[in-house]
Each structure stands twice: as structure tokens, then as C-alpha cells.
Amino acid sequence: MSLKITKPIVSVGWLQDNLEHKNLIILDCTIPKVTEKSNTVKSDEKTQIKGAIFFDIKNTFSDVNGKFPNTILSSKEFEYKAQELGINTDSFIVCYDDLGIYSSPRVWWMFQLMGFTNVAVLDGGFPEWIANKYPIENQQKNSRSKGDFKVNYQSEKIKFTKDILNAINNETILIADARSKGRFNSTEPEPRSDVKGGHIPNSVSLPFSEIIENGTFKSEAALKVIFKEINPEKKPFIFSCGTGITASVLALGAEISGSKNYAVYDGSWTEWGSTENLPIEI
Known part of the structure; x- marks a missing residue:
């Protein structure tokens, strides 16, 4: 079996x-x-x-x-x-x-x-x-x-820069960033020197460390609360991070919490923060 x-x-x-x-x-x-x-x-x-x-x-x-x-x-x-x-x-x-x-x-x-x-x-x-x-x-x-x-x-599970440009002024989509709050707010330097500080406009900060406790995921009930607090209207998520690694931690956390409507921005902040003429918030 x-x-x-x-x-x-x-x-x-x-x-x-x-x-x-x-x-x-x-x-x-x-x-x-x-x-x-x-x-x-x-x-x-x-x-x-x-x-x-x-x-x-x-x-x-x-x-x-x-x-x-x-x-x-x-x-x-x-x-x-x-x-x-x-x-x-x-x-x-x-x-x-x-x-x-x-x-x-x-x-x-x-x-x-x-x-x-x-x-x-x-x-x-x-x-x-x-x-x-x-x-x-x-x-x-x-x-x-x-x-x-x-x-x-399953093409709906991945997003690219053009999709993010379309999403930043779309109030029916929520972009959540898994990097630390310091990197999100540009008070900490990026690990890669050629990448600017800041975050994607209209995105929210949800450091991946906030859904982990003692090396394991927080309980399903705790995850439901965390994801509901940042997304009470249950908008589709797009998860971003530095290079798509910890964005996937948020994707898995969302899945555990019962949320199925999410995608990962593959290039994430490394692509966004090193590409000219893209809007950045600090």
C-alpha cells in the first residue's frame, strides 16, 4: 500500500x-x-x-x-x-x-x-x-x-516581475514579504551588495521566523491567527523574500493554516531590488 x-x-x-x-x-x-x-x-x-x-x-x-x-x-x-x-x-x-x-x-x-x-x-x-x-x-x-x-x-503557483507590477495597485491581492523587518524597512543591509534596500510597494512584512517556534512550525491554530491578522479579507497571497527560499516557508505555513490561494514570486527581492525603474518603498 x-x-x-x-x-x-x-x-x-x-x-x-x-x-x-x-x-x-x-x-x-x-x-x-x-x-x-x-x-x-x-x-x-x-x-x-x-x-x-x-x-x-x-x-x-x-x-x-x-x-x-x-x-x-x-x-x-x-x-x-x-x-x-x-x-x-x-x-x-x-x-x-x-x-x-x-x-x-x-x-x-x-x-x-x-x-x-x-x-x-x-x-x-x-x-x-x-x-x-x-x-x-x-x-x-x-x-x-x-x-x-x-x-x-500549475502556473498559478508562481509569479514573475510583470505579475508583481500588476499586483501592487490591485487591492484584491496581498503581497507578503518573508525577510526580516530590518531588511523590509531598509534599516538592515541586504546580503547582496548590488541589491537596494526597502520593499515592494503595498506589501506587508511577515518574517518567516514569526511562524516558526523552537525550530518547528507553530500550531495550525496559531498559524490561522497569524495569517488572518495580516489578511482578514482572505485575499490571494503572493509571497516574496530574498531569492524565493523563505517565501516558500510562508507558502507552506499558509497551506498548513488552510489557505490554498497563494503563489511565490520566483525572483523575489533580489530581482526586484536590483532591477532599474521598479518602484520601491522604504
């Missing part, structure tokens, strides 16, 4: 109980945090959840020739590369990262964009797994035979 998604996050206890299931695929989605370069781990020291496959966001599952970091692949490229990892149409995917809740929701969102919904994020990620003394191994390449994964692209 195949595992099926019931919620977009799973606990470390659930994953441990299902670790040997034949259609389970565990993806290590770790990337270094752009604002904390010291978080990088030397490859000879890195460990992973037993049986995990490394999902290389930066070098394999982003457009490496793109002008901005982490921008999404074409649907055909994504399909091919997911098949190469051994992902099948009946796979149950669990995404995690070494920082707890950081880059794994980006991968969850990528699969949602590609029309694959049997995917969840490990709540608390690798730190929670380690804290529970569940099985790990030194980083290694756990290869699988080529899968039969198919894309069913």
Missing part, C-alpha cells in the same frame, strides 16, 4: 515509523543560509537521515544560467532531473534540511508547482531528527533507478 499525503508536514516520529516503506523518498534539501555563511558544513563532516538523497537546489534544480539565484527550472528539465533522482508518480516525498525549517519548503513548493502533491516537509528537519536520536549516516550517494515522475505544471 502506498503512502499518501494527509498533511503538508510530517513529524520525525512519523518518518521513523515509515522509514522502510518502499515508496518513501527522503530528500536532503539543505543549502547554506545566505545571511549566515558560517553555517556551511564541510562535506567530509556532513551526515544525513538514513537513506536520504541529496536534492541540489542550487546546482541541479535551479536555472544555473539565470540572472538571479534559485530561479525555477522549466517543467521539462525538472521532470527529467526528478526522474534521474529515482522519483516516481507513486512516490511519497519527505523534504528536510539541516537548519530545521529553511530550504526544505522551497522544494515542497517546487513539487506543488509541478503538480505533484504527495510531498511533505519534515517538521523540525534534521535538528529534530538528531534530537530524537533517529538513525543517521555519513553523507553518501544513495542512488535509485530512474523514475517515471511526470509534471503537471
Whole structure:
């Protein structure tokens, strides 16, 4: 019997109980945090959840020739590369990262964009797994035979700069920014020196850290309150951040809270803040 998604996050206890299931695929989605370069781990020291496959966001599952970091692949490229990892149409995917809740929701969102919904994020990620003394191994390449994964692209889940330009004066849409309040208000510098400070006009600040507590997502009830407070009229969300990573944390938080009407601005502030002639608020 195949595992099926019931919620977009799973606990470390659930994953441990299902670790040997034949259609389970565990993806290590770790990337270094752009604002904390010291978080990088030397490859000879890195460990992973037993049986995990490394999902290389930066070098394999982003457009490496793109002008901005982490921008999404074409649907055909994504399909091919997911098949190469051994992902099948009946796979149950669990995404995690070494920082707890950081880059794994980006991968969850990528699969949602590609029309694959049997995917969840490990709540608390690798730190929670380690804290529970569940099985790990030194980083290694756990290869699988080529899968039969198919894309069913969901274009409404992604937005581009032209869409944001149309949205900023549209009172029926709410743009929420996952960066820190300091970056939103330009009282902290951007990590990238060529990117201006400030925020997209008429956007609201919702730092992704505000929906996380002790390394895991806040409760469903707490998330409902947070998202209702910033969006009482239940407008469609567009989530933005620095490069589309933590915007996906907000997308997952919205999904947990019961909100389905959201999209991620793929280029996010790195694109907006480095493109000439786009309006900026401080």
C-alpha cells in the first residue's frame, strides 16, 4: 500500500515509523543560509537521515544560467532531473534540511508547482531528527533507478516581475514579504551588495521566523491567527523574500493554516531590488 499525503508536514516520529516503506523518498534539501555563511558544513563532516538523497537546489534544480539565484527550472528539465533522482508518480516525498525549517519548503513548493502533491516537509528537519536520536549516516550517494515522475505544471503557483507590477495597485491581492523587518524597512543591509534596500510597494512584512517556534512550525491554530491578522479579507497571497527560499516557508505555513490561494514570486527581492525603474518603498 502506498503512502499518501494527509498533511503538508510530517513529524520525525512519523518518518521513523515509515522509514522502510518502499515508496518513501527522503530528500536532503539543505543549502547554506545566505545571511549566515558560517553555517556551511564541510562535506567530509556532513551526515544525513538514513537513506536520504541529496536534492541540489542550487546546482541541479535551479536555472544555473539565470540572472538571479534559485530561479525555477522549466517543467521539462525538472521532470527529467526528478526522474534521474529515482522519483516516481507513486512516490511519497519527505523534504528536510539541516537548519530545521529553511530550504526544505522551497522544494515542497517546487513539487506543488509541478503538480505533484504527495510531498511533505519534515517538521523540525534534521535538528529534530538528531534530537530524537533517529538513525543517521555519513553523507553518501544513495542512488535509485530512474523514475517515471511526470509534471503537471500549475502556473498559478508562481509569479514573475510583470505579475508583481500588476499586483501592487490591485487591492484584491496581498503581497507578503518573508525577510526580516530590518531588511523590509531598509534599516538592515541586504546580503547582496548590488541589491537596494526597502520593499515592494503595498506589501506587508511577515518574517518567516514569526511562524516558526523552537525550530518547528507553530500550531495550525496559531498559524490561522497569524495569517488572518495580516489578511482578514482572505485575499490571494503572493509571497516574496530574498531569492524565493523563505517565501516558500510562508507558502507552506499558509497551506498548513488552510489557505490554498497563494503563489511565490520566483525572483523575489533580489530581482526586484536590483532591477532599474521598479518602484520601491522604504
